[in-house]
Amino acid sequence: MLFWILAGLAVYVANVLLPAALFLPREGVVAHLGGRDNLPDPDLLTGRARRALRNIQESLPVFLTLAVLALVLDGADMGQAVLGAQIWVVARIVYIPMYLISFGPLRSVAWTVGVIGNVIQVMALV
Secondary structure, three states: OHHHHHHHHHHHHHHHHHHHHHHHHHHOOHHHOOOOOOOOOOOHHHHHHHHHHHHHHHHHHHHHHHHHHHHHOOOOOHHHHHHHHHHHHHHHHHHHHHHHOOOHHHHHHHHHHHHHHHHHHHHHHO
């Protein structure tokens, strides 16, 4: 399970860095050294990356809570918990590019699959 927790955190870090990686070449380093009070609106791709980041910020705490509970609770079905964690991580990896290219149907499927991964984790705890 620890591997999947770390993998989930790595996906989150990639999500955190992505908007800046897309925005920085357009604005340059100097614009980001100060208080960032006068940054222009993001372009389309950067805006999508920021929204994808907000989405994982909502999803990650649930994933991490369920994963840690599986580690500490006696009687948790670890195999099922790991399966749910694997599903969540892979779904989040698929979700990011689907959001960036604005492929709504597959993005929604990836989001739903991630939720299913969380449900599987819950089921492992009961």
